[in-house]
Amino acid sequence: MKQPVSVHILTGFLGSGKTTLLTRALDYFKLNGKKPAVLMNELGDVNLDGMMVDEEVPMTEMLGGCICCTIRGDLGMELKQLIQDHKPDVVFVESTGAANPMEMLDGITDASMLTEVALQSVITVVDAAQLAERSINPAGRTYRLMADQIRCATRVILNKTDLIPPSELLRLEAVIRELNPVAPIIPTVRCEMDLTVLDHPDGGVKDRYKETQACRCEEDHGHDRHDTVCGHEGSPPHHHSHDHVMVYTHYFTRPIDSERFEELVGRLPRNIYRGKGVLWFTDTASPFLFQYAYREMDFIKIAPKENVPNVAVFIGEHFDKTALAEQLTALENR
Numbered sequence: 001m002k003q004p005v006s007v008h009i010l011t012g013f014l015g016s017g018k019t020t021l022l023t024r025a026l027d028y029f030k031l032n033g034k035k036p037a038v039l040m041n042e043l044g045d046v047n048l049d050g051m052m053v054d055e056e057v058p059m060t061e062m063l064g065g066c067i068c069c070t071i072r073g074d075l076g077m078e079l080k081q082l083i084q085d086h087k088p089d090v091v092f093v094e095s096t097g098a099a100n101p102m103e104m105l106d107g108i109t110d111a112s113m114l115t116e117v118a119l120q121s122v123i124t125v126v127d128a129a130q131l132a133e134r135s136i137n138p139a140g141r142t143y144r145l146m147a148d149q150i151r152c153a154t155r156v157i158l159n160k161t162d163l164i165p166p167s168e169l170l171r172l173e174a175v176i177r178e179l180n181p182v183a184p185i186i187p188t189v190r191c192e193m194d195l196t197v198l199d200h201p202d203g204g205v206k207d208r209y210k211e212t213q214a215c216r217c218e219e220d221h222g223h224d225r226h227d228t229v230c231g232h233e234g235s236p237p238h239h240h241s242h243d244h245v246m247v248y249t250h251y252f253t254r255p256i257d258s259e260r261f262e263e264l265v266g267r268l269p270r271n272i273y274r275g276k277g278v279l280w281f282t283d284t285a286s287p288f289l290f291q292y293a294y295r296e297m298d299f300i301k302i303a304p305k306e307n308v309p310n311v312a313v314f315i316g317e318h319f320d321k322t323a324l325a326e327q328l329t330a331l332e333n334r
């Protein structure tokens, strides 16, 4: 009998470390003679995380929207096509950091009607520093989304623990426990963990399917999806809570000065909390992959085999796109 293809959902708020975990997991499966594939969803219209993934790994990109709502309907078909074309042993579905995983689970359920897939885990990567800060004001929309992502997890990776004092760890574990009483919690730095856990389905994964079925039932009875209540027993309802997340993509028309770009990023307001890009600088020979998450900036030298654009994507909440565009355009003037 044909074995169903294992599917892992990777979720977690913007910049928490999903791609970092993904690259480790792909290496793990390849080392063990398995063929992994990736279905990656990005809010922006350019897939920069995809550049971090080994070119040999088959990847389907779903860009310019969020799997959990605007392009959810396509998820099942895309997954089916990926499996048909590449016959992988395991597929990782990496969602945008803004996705509500309950809606994505629904997408996987759609896929299971089209092709043989077996959901193995819903892994939520949590940024420890962000959870520490945002859990102080649990009424905030971003915290609500983080909480939804934690509730849906069958496994929680509490990442970036290097950015919190050790005394905070216990408090954060308690915050997570309250939201999700059963999922194992794994504290990590750069998602370094025992990956053998990915070889078996997580406990609780069947319940996640049941919950999405409950969702569908309510939907069939005429509920507006945006108000759909699909909670587990005793947990608050899941809502679309990421409409407030904004994306701005800037294509530079020529190389820019690296120091002026760093200065600009250093001055970004707090509500622009995530940035990514491939940048061509006037003062360096090769392009750089740019990463920015909550005030931490990173530049990685790359040697692309093909032409890559000169582009930066910024993600945040209620920021002035026009003002940001003007500042970025000004960098092109020598």
Ligand SMILES: Nc1nc2c(ncn2[C@@H]2O[C@H](COP(=O)(O)OP(=O)(O)OP(=O)(O)O)[C@@H](O)[C@H]2O)c(=O)[nH]1
Pocket (backbone or CB within 6 Å): 012, 013, 014, 015, 016, 017, 018, 019, 020, 021, 049, 096, 097, 159, 160, 161, 162, 163, 188, 189, 190, 191, 274, 291, 292, 293, 296, 298
């Ligand atoms: N200090 C610190 N930085 C980390 C850690 N893990 C990942 N990072 C950095 O955080 C940034 C974001 O990591 P990603 O793995 O791209 O995060 P992501 O969740 O895929 O981001 P989105 O796709 O935008 O949602 C990168 O610059 C990483 O190098 C960690 O444990 N500690």
